[in-house]
Amino acid sequence: DIQMTQSPSSLSASVGDRVTITCRASQSISSSLNWYQQKPGKAPKLLIYAASRLQSGVPSRFSGSGSGTDFSLTISSLQPEDFATYFCQQSYSTPPMYTFGQGTKLEIK
C-alpha cells in the first residue's frame, strides 16, 4: 500500500502569511496527488487535483506542485477563511485505493 505522510501536522500562521504544507508518498505516484480543505463540521472540499491543477472556483492564492514522491500545497497570502485542516490524497493506485495523508491543521497565530 502507498503511504502518505504530511508535514507539519499543525501550523500557526497569520493573515497575509505565505504557508506551505508538504506531502510525501512512500513510492512514486507520478502527479496523482490531490489536496482537500476541511473546515469543522463540514465535508472536505477539493482544492487541487493532479498535483498542480486548481479546481474550478478555488482562489488562485492556492497552488500545488511536485511529482514523484514529494508534493506541496502553498497558500500565497492567508485569508481568515483559510484556517482549516488540509489533507493530501494519492490517486495513483489501481484498483482505486486512494489513501489520505494524516492532515495538517492550520491555525491562527
Next chain:
Amino acid sequence: EVQLVQSGAEVKKPGESLKISCKGSGYSFTSYWIGWVRQMPGKGLEWMGIIYPGDSDIRYSPSFQGQVAISADKSISTAYLQWSSLKASDNAMYYCARLGSGLDVWGQGTTVTVSS
C-alpha cells in the same frame, strides 16, 4: 446542480445492522465512481472503498474488507454503505464522494453513533 445527498444521522446499538445511502443528482450517476470515506471523531480521513454504479464494480480498502458492504442501485442513483453487525468502533462520520478529477463532489456526511 451536481450533488450527493446522504441519509440522516443514525443511532444504533452494538450488534445491530445499518445501511446508509448517498443519492446523486445533476449528473450521469452511472458514469462516475463513488467512494466512501470514514472520519472518526477528531481524526483524519480514511479511504474505505469505491463502487462504479454503471456495473457495480466494487473495490475495498484492505482495512475495511469484510467489515462493510458497498452497493448501488443505479435505477435510483443511490449508493449504499452497510454493516451487518455494528461495533462501538464504527462511531464516525461517513462521507460519500464522486470520483471526477479527484473527489470533486462530496455528500454532507452521515453520523453513525453506536452505543449501548
